[in-house]
Amino acid sequence: MSSQKPFFITGTDTEIGKTTIACGLLAAAKAKGLSTAAVKPVASGCEKTVEGLRNEDALALWEHCSLPLAYAEINPIAFEPAIAPHIAAQEARVNLSAVKLLPAIQVVLDKGADFNVIEGAGGWRVPLNDSEYLSDLAKNLKAPVILVVGVRLGCVSHALLTKQAIEQDGLQVIAWVANIVDPNMSRLDENLLTLHTHLALPCLGVVPYIENIKAEQIISHIDITPLL
Incomplete structure (x- = not known):
């Protein structure tokens, strides 16, 4: 079993490139000769296929896992509508809870990859149900958090509030990644x-x-040394 805690990937908002960065981190770990595994515990906005x-997003993570994992191990809970997971769960009459998700995550962690990532959905405080949040998974796992900052207008406040919330939950933000999502952002260098x-x-x-950036392109822009 891997002794290193998994990294929980969260973002300042939805649609800011969490999966893109997570795939880049996995690709960078593989390039250093590390075995890799990932979990996207809950995903909405799924397509119906014969399988x-x-x-x-889960398929992209799966592509960058070096361990042989089944899709259901990468993404144990999947919903078709592209809406908030707790609302999708209510509509599908699925009991979404941390108790249900943690064992599924642990199955992957127990496979002992050198480098594990767990990707959240949306931002930090996404509800699972009336009393639990996706962040409770990170709290239960005592996982160090990597914050993906979608660099666009408003990102500074979003980033600082997210960091504050994570630390108030008793977790460590171990590092952050700046992902430029608005190529025309004014005063980019000053904001960075x-x-x-x-x-x-x-x-x-x-x-x-x-x-349409690829994980292999991201490797030249990130350094995972502080994580190792």
Whole structure:
């Protein structure tokens, strides 16, 4: 079994490239000769296929896992509508809870990969049900958190509030990644400097805006050394 805790990947919002960065981290780990595994515990916005519901983000993570994993191990809970997971669960009459998800995550962790990532959904405080949040999974696992900052107008406040919430939950934000999602952002360098100053955390890298960027392209823009 792997003794290293999994890294929980969260973001400042939805649609800011968490999966893209997570795949880049996995690719960087593989490039260093490490075995890799990933879990996307809950995914909504899945497509119906002959094999069952499949999520684009989970499939991307699966592609960058070096351990032989089944799709259902990568993504144990899948919903078709592209809506908040707790609402999708209510509509599908599925009992979504941390108790249900943690054993599924542990199955993958027990396979003993050198480098494990767990990707959340949306931002940090996404509900699972009326009393639990996706962040409760990270809390139960005592997982160090990697914060993906989608660099666009408003990202500084989103980043600082997310860091504050994670730390109030008793977890450590071990590092952050700047992912430029708005190629036309005004005062980009000044905003990046502000993020560096106020987050005061190791930055694994600044990933430029590239249409349909591939994990292999991300490797040249990030350094996972602080994680190892």
